[in-house]
Amino acid sequence: MWIAIGSLTVMGLVMGGLLGVAARFLAVEENPLEEELKSMLPGSQCGQCGYVGCSQYAAALAKGEAAVTLCAPGGKVLIESLAKKLGVKADLSEHEEKVPEYAFIHEDLCIGCTRCIRECSSDAIMGANKLMHTIIIDACHGCGKCVPVCPTDAIVMIPYKVTLRNWHWPKPEIEQAHSEHEVEHAH
Amino acid sequence: MKLFPILGGIHPDYRKERTSEKAIVAMPMPATLYIPLQQHIGAPAEVLVAEGDLVRKGQMIARNQGTVSASQHAPTSGRIKAVTEVAAPHPSGLPQMTIVLESDGKDEWADLPEPIADPFTADMHTINDRVAQSGIVGMGGAAFPSAIKLNLGEQKKLEILLLNGAECEPYLTCDDRVMREYPDEIIDGARIMAHALGTPRIVIAIEQNKPQAIGIMTKAASAFPEIRVVGVPVQYPMGSERHLVQAITGRETPARKLTADLGVVVHNVSTTRAVHHAVRFGRPLVARVVTVSGGAIREPNNVLTPIGTLVSDLVEFCGGFAVRPESVVNGGPMMGQPLPSLDVPVVKGTSGILALTAEEINDSQTSSCIRCGNCVTVCPCGLSPIDMASFIRKDKLDGAAKLGVMDCFSCGSCSWVCPSHIPLVHYFNYAKGALNDLERERSKGDRVKIFVESRTVRLERAAEAKRATLAARKPASDNAAPGNAAEAKPAPTTEEKANA
């Protein structure tokens, strides 16, 4: 019996020691929180959060001045990960998950004034003075800032179409009488 | 031949006897056919015809485009009525571009490509080109363009061409019938494909609940020493490519790898037969055998169906419904998908049309999980279905992803075995789609980020140039030396930009 106790004690000490050493030598240097938050944000500088760009929102988040729910393009996933990072509880009751959209220009109304081009933070509108303006859908992050500046209301936001390629089954709705504790000890 | 066990699996009630003894019958040509541009994994084919064009049977009417795609051919002769959007044979019922062909009743063949005289001396490209040109896709259901799979021999060292005749889904008997009625065509096609792939061996795997097919195929293969016909255990999902490879070789295909990485290429037996037709006669894939069955069908049968036939016409040919079906399923009852309407076409991947009654579906009320662990036991991928479902129910998709939900291939064994009728596989179907959405959004976000960054660089560059101009102008006005200004003006910031 003493052998068992002894060997387990030795193993415990050795392994504990190893963990300690590893924690010291393999430690990842902590980035400043602000940088980390910034890297989590979409980086499209759309300004829908009310701040000038993603960096400013990240700074405000780091200081605890801004709510985690302000980034529309990031959606619920981002809200949850920001909340986790900052150790706060996200209030999702106000949050309305936005359907992804892109801007579309009605060509018969475009007068080539370039106002929308100047407004776009991702160079997603191609065109020049008195020439047709066209949205490059791949570059459009759907912030909608080009819509109000158009003098002829030629720009509309269009939700991405559900096609055979991106359709998927909805979440099953049947609410079973799953007891909650069952879920808890699943992990 | 030594076989190896596969993980998990179930033994459902097979109900194959309803059609297994029914010889294949050809249905009469419907008046109108609907040929979708996309009947396969990959990019839709590019339309080659317009409204009003006259076409003949076997004529290419849409060409494959891009790396993964398959062409479409006219299943009969007639007139193109329209190229328009028609509901797809898909649970969403969403429309897709479809060629509508009105039959002229003559069923006249077009001038087909010449048969390849001696395929066993032909170079692999000749065979692969013919397979690609003939619009052949995997006919077991996945509908992956076959020519691409035949090119694997160029990239990898392959040992075995494995013919999948397992047909492990309940009800389905189309492969069984094709094996029993056309064994020589299958074997000829297989030998041609093995030649193109460079595989020295061919293994034909058939589940042991099809003794006639095993007997007939064994006899047909006896002349060829490189071919082995193997009866594999009756165990759903034996017909899954990865599981069949494991049963034959004992090796597991790693996640996100191909069976070809283990030296095995798997093709369905009906696909092989289509290759035989393409190589020996120049005939493209314009019809397939479909099992029409289920408790609600009056005369269950195995029907040689022109591609593009409406499911409603096919059901009509089989005597219509004896009782109102609870659900009409495209494919087998385990992995098939419900059809929202009968006005959708039969496509190259349609192995079965099942009209199931409420008793056959057994859609009972869901109750609490009793933690019996059966779903974990039967999961052929070694996943833990109930834990993944718990995460998904709480919208923690990343948790489910960590447990490997993306490796689930929706065989449905977990749902089938669950005593509480929890719709486990539905959770996974939803989660896989939602995770794909997230991935698409993420990659879109990354692309937009690049645009934003390059805009930032550009604006900085412009500001820099402006400053340089201003700085140059000041001394210029002071010293009244216009030469300096002219030199500084053309924003010579190329190097700075390169560094930026």
Place this chain on the structure above:
Amino acid sequence: MSDRINIEVVYALPHEQVLLKLQAPQDTTVDGAIRLSGILEKHPEIDPGRNKLGIYGKLTKADAVLRDRDRVEIYRPLLADPKEVRRKRAEEGRAMKKGGGESAA
């Protein structure tokens, strides 16, 4: 850096936008980049002599020399006559908006 520059060539239609990234030798011109990109084969309706060309929203001559990270843009003409649009909107009683200048500032 090397003697090659990274540039893009863009041609945009309402439902299809082609954005080609390419590496080109130094001293490549706008016209040269368009030819090099292969976009003329994909969209034969483009006529580099007739379509107006530019770099990031600024009209440019076809023989202008490109710099690293330039985006060559092939424009299409307007469909509407701006005067006509303005007149119509006035008739319908909708004023031309001043644009977002004030709100953005």
